[in-house]
Amino acid sequence: MTTTLGFHLLRIGHCSHPECVTQRGGRLGNVPFPALAGLLLHPRLGPMLFDTGYSEAFFTATQPFPERLYRLVTPVSLTASETLPAQLERHGLALHDIGHVFLSHLHADHIAGIGELPNARFFAMRDEVDAMRRVSRIGGLRRGYLRTLLPASFDARLTCADDCERVALPPAMHPFTHGFDLLGDASVLGVPLPGHTPGQLGILFQTANAQTVFLVADACWSLEAVRHDRPPSWIASRLFSDKGAYLRTFAGLRHLLGRNDALTIVPSHCELTWRRLGHELR
Ligand SMILES: [Zn+2]
Known part of the structure; x- marks a missing residue:
């Protein structure tokens, strides 16, 4: 029988961007760009995270120049109730309880909390x-990486997802065909999501209420943009490692979206997803 996981969506800070940058044809005005993370509760292995959002370490890392430019281009807000410790506390957890962290990619807004x-x-x-x-x-810096966010023990504590057993995904996940069995019990499958960065990873798992959850990080920035086939503007896509691969991944999500009621796709920066799931799942 498939291992099912508890799932809560966390919002760990946010920044804002002009909508016309985050999706083609968008408005000029700024839209909120939350940094979402997933809290997964594994019945045997305990609490786990998918990404960490922002943290105080982000502000420390972007204090000096030239790193300060990062903060100036994307002004970040992280209130006391939005921090990772505060978000975990709502679920009766502390930072030291987290045993596994699946990192979608190493952009600062996804990994700033790993040192905690x-x-x-x-x-x-x-x-x-x-x-x-x-x-x-x-x-x-130009690619969104802040190396000082990595703890000194990072390499010793790292498992490369692609070293885990490669498994076929169910046909319902087409055109995503394969993943990696990250924990060895088929409970969390890592799914490559090429294009945004050289090695972006999504995860796929089942919840107890028969939902399949697909956390897709920055493979798209909002489900509305996928639904209306509006990939990011050329300004934003210039930052991507492989624009063609990004558009293929984006088209893959579009194919999946709406085809399967039991599949919940969760992008990392989608305000509407936060409004729908952040409360529903709490
Ligand atoms: Zn990113």
């Missing part, structure tokens, strides 16, 4: 980790 998690193992795609290691301080 003393007992976590990290999972990420090899190409993503290699890409971050290869870049210079300035080159990293």
Whole structure:
């Protein structure tokens, strides 16, 4: 029988961007861009996270120049009730309770909190980790990477997702065909989502109420944009590692969306998804 997981959506800070940058044909005005993370409750292995959102470490890392430019381009808000410790406390958990963190990719708004998690193992795609290691301080900044966010023990605590057993995904997930059995019990499947960065990873799992949840990180920035086939503007897509691959992944999500009522797709920065699921699941 499939292992089912508890799932809660966390909102760990936000920034804002002009809508016309986040989707073609969007308005000029700013739209909220929440940093969402997933809290997964595994019956045997305990609480886990998918990404961490922002943290105080983000502000420390972007204090000096040139890193401060990151903060100036995307002004970030992180209120006391939005921090990871505050969000976990609502579920009766503390930072040291988290044993596994699935990192979709290493952009600062997804990993800023990993240094606060003393007992976590990290999972990420090899190409993503290699890409971050290869870049210079300035080159990293241009790509959204802040290397000082990685704890010194990162390498020792890392499992490359692509070293886990490769498994076929169910036909209902077409055109996403394969994933990696991250925990060895088929409860959490890592799914490559190419294009946004060199090694973006989504995860797929089942909840106790028979929903299949697909956390897709930055493969799209809102479900509305997918529904109306509005990928990010050329300005934003210039930051992507492979624009063609991004558009293929985006089209794959469009194919999935609405075809299967039991599938919940969760992008990391979708305000409407937060409004729908952040309360429903709490
Ligand atoms: Zn990103």
